[in-house]
Every structure is written in structure tokens, then in C-alpha cells.
Amino acid sequence: MSSGINSAYVGFDPTASSLHIGNLAPVMLLTHFQNCGHKPILLLGGATAMIGDPSGKSTERKLLDIDEIQTNLLSIKKQLETFLDFDSKVNGAEFVNNLDWMQTMNFNVFLREIGKHITVNYMLSKDSVKNRMETGISFTEFSYQLIQAYDFLHLYKNKNCAIQIGGSDQWGNITSGIELIRKKESMESFALTCPLLTKSDGSKFGKTEEGNVWLDPDKTSPYKFLQYWLNISDEDAKKCIRFFSVLSKENILSIEKSHEETPHLRMLQNELAKEMTCRVHGKKIYLRALEGSKILFGKNTKEKLATISEKDFLMFFEGVPSYTISRNYFNKEIDIIHLLTEITPAFESKGELRRMLQSNAISLNKEKISIETNITKNDLISEKYLLFQKGKKSYIIIQVE
């Protein structure tokens, strides 16, 4: 590794229109790899996405639509571009697409040149296949590891790339590639896998109750994206900042030190959230999302709330339960319980809402309200919205039309 420039590749199958932060671990390995002077190669799995990787899947998957794969491929490519340097003459990152060599590959040639070197016995020993022996696996998905193995061989021969990086679920596929290179070329190649990141509470990293945290702002709003990083526990933040930031070792140690001295400032989380949100969404959007967080979680923010634009308001609250009601209701005062249970189904029962109100859990426009509160049109933000909160983090929006 320390001698000269090496190449390493990571493969991404365009099975979704966006990457999520769980995909980022191998990307960051490549980033660090490049920062050490080596050359990263990003393999887009235009061909492999058409096959379907059985790794980690307990059942056969439906084939993806070919047009969809193309669309996905382009948007994932765009997302990846922000993580690496493509301009360097010396070790600039490079994209390849395995469709380029697979679509001209003749099946007969493939069987003679590639298939002959890997035994079915060997292929069957992989977890991805073994786990499917009971439930069944199609020949198509079974072949996947051979195609990925061939990718590795192809890049070894054409790009002098002897290292493949991936998530730990890719171990089997990668070692098949190493095996193939050894058989065909009598040369050594290397696998580097990163464990699936888990949080200290044992749950999967990069998931919220609503699902994956996506890089695509249409799937996960920048505000939520920022919030995800801000809410990482201290313990996890230490791990994450090493992994996901490109800060120097000294820098990280000094942030950690300040964090320990003044833990309530949450230096680690803030720094991490800033790095990630800026890199994925850009600085401008980061600042807007940050402003939103301050408004929603800061103190004395009722006035501030009134100042944010409708556009930002909608961005911060993208994805929160929202109900639309008629303006006619505001001809007179509205009973709070009537509004939140009957006019809108925001709460499942009046009893529940009553309990919440009695325990001081409900806020309207950032101010606690009681069971006697009546709503008037003066409570409307931008003459259009009512912002309710259940506790600290759970929002409900009522929009007037």
C-alpha cells in the first residue's frame, strides 16, 4: 500500500434511485484511500443490477426495469461525484460501468473462459447461496457472484486494480473475484470489507423509524438528514466522525477533547452533521436546515417562527403528519379537542389528547397549551398554518384552505 499508487474499487448496483447513508461506509473508505494518494474506481453495476445480488436477501427478487436501472444509475453517479476528487491528473477517481463489458460478453465465451475456473461447489459454499438452499435461488441470482468476480478480473486486467472494497455482506462475492484472478492470472488481489455499521444500542445505522436516510433531498429532506446526524449518541459520534469526516486526526482529537469538556455543546454531532450535510446538500442548504433546527428546538422561538418563509416552513415539516381544513372553521373559536380529534384525526381518541393536555405535552406554535385553549384565526402562522407539537419532537401541521 505504501509503495506507489494503487487502485481500489467499490461497486454500486443502481437498485434504487438514491444512495442512503448506509451505503456511505465503503464510499468513505475510498475517500480516505484517495486522500492517501491512491486511485479510487467507482463501479456502477449497470449489468449486475439487471441480475440481482442474492447477498443478504432471503428470497428471490423481482427483476428491475431496465429503464429504471438507467435512471437510477445516473442519479447515483451524481451523488457519488460529491465524495471524491475526479480532477486529479495523478489519482483522480474514475467511473466504470460493468454493462460496458458485460453486454458484449458472449455467453458461450463466458462459460469457457470464466465459468470453467470456478466450481459450483465453491459457489455453493458462499453464505449468499447457502442461505437460499431452503427457499430456493434462481440460476440468475446464483450467477451473480460469478459476474462480480469477472468485474474484479476485468478491472484487474484493464485498470490494474487489485483491491476491492465493499460492505461485509460482499465478502463472498469479493473472494470469488480473488479466486478467479488467482486461477486466471496467477496473481494476488485483495478484499477490504467494512462491517455493517451498527449503533451502540444495537440497531442498524442509517435507519430511522421511517426507513433509510437517503441522500436524495426528495426522499429525505435536508432538515431530516441534518437531524439524523445531530441526534447520534456521543458514543456513535466518536466512531462516525472518524469514519465519515475527512478531518485530520489532530482536528478530530481536539474536537473530541472539547466535547468532553463541554458535552452539552455537542461539538461532535454538530461537526459531523455539518460535514455530512454540506457535502451532500451544499453549504447553503445546510445553513437553512440548521436555522430550521434552531427555530424548532431553540428557546423563545414563537416570534422567530412567524418570520420564516412559507417555503422553508414546508421544508422543515416535510413528512410530518399534516391535515387540511376549511377556513370556515375559523369564523368562531375552535375547541382544541374538537379540532384535533374530530375535525382532523390527529389524535386517535379524545381521552388520549386529554391526557396529553393534562400532562402539559401539547404545544401550539411552540407554546404550551391547556385543555381550555380555544383556537382562533390569530393563531395561524402566515394566516395559513397551525403548528402543533406532541412533546418535543413530534409535530402536527394543520393547513387552512
Next chain:
RNA sequence: GGGGGAAUACUCAAGCGGUCAACGAGGGCAGACUGUAAAUCUGCUGGCUUAGCCUUCAGAGGUUCGAAUCCUCUUUCCCCCA
């Protein structure tokens, strides 16, 4: 095929004729504290027009002034014998 046991709220799990909307634990939600943490403490956790009322303890009937509790049948599950 014969015999025995079980089915209770989101989950586990008490209850064995009235004091049961049903102990307790976990989970969940909220409050206090705090850092939009963790830990801790507190409250809530069937519905309603809430000193009360209504609907719930696998399902359907029955006994009784009164049933989650007793009886009958049905369904499902577990165990033992063949």
C-alpha cells in the same frame, strides 16, 4: 385414535364468582432533569358526553342477582399415551 393442559390488552404474564377496564414486567407515549443525549425519577397506556357510563379476557350459547373466573359446544395451540 385415547388422555391432559392452555387461549387474558402491543408483548410476556397474574387472575380461579362480586372490591376487575383487569396485579406485575417489558415496550410505547408524555412530564421533570438535561445537551433536540444517556442515566434517573414521575405520570399515562380500551372508549366516552369522565365522581359516572359503555365495550372488552379465543368464538357461540348457558347457569347466576352478578362471569375473565362455573357449565356446554366450536376453533386454535401445547404436552403425554398409542
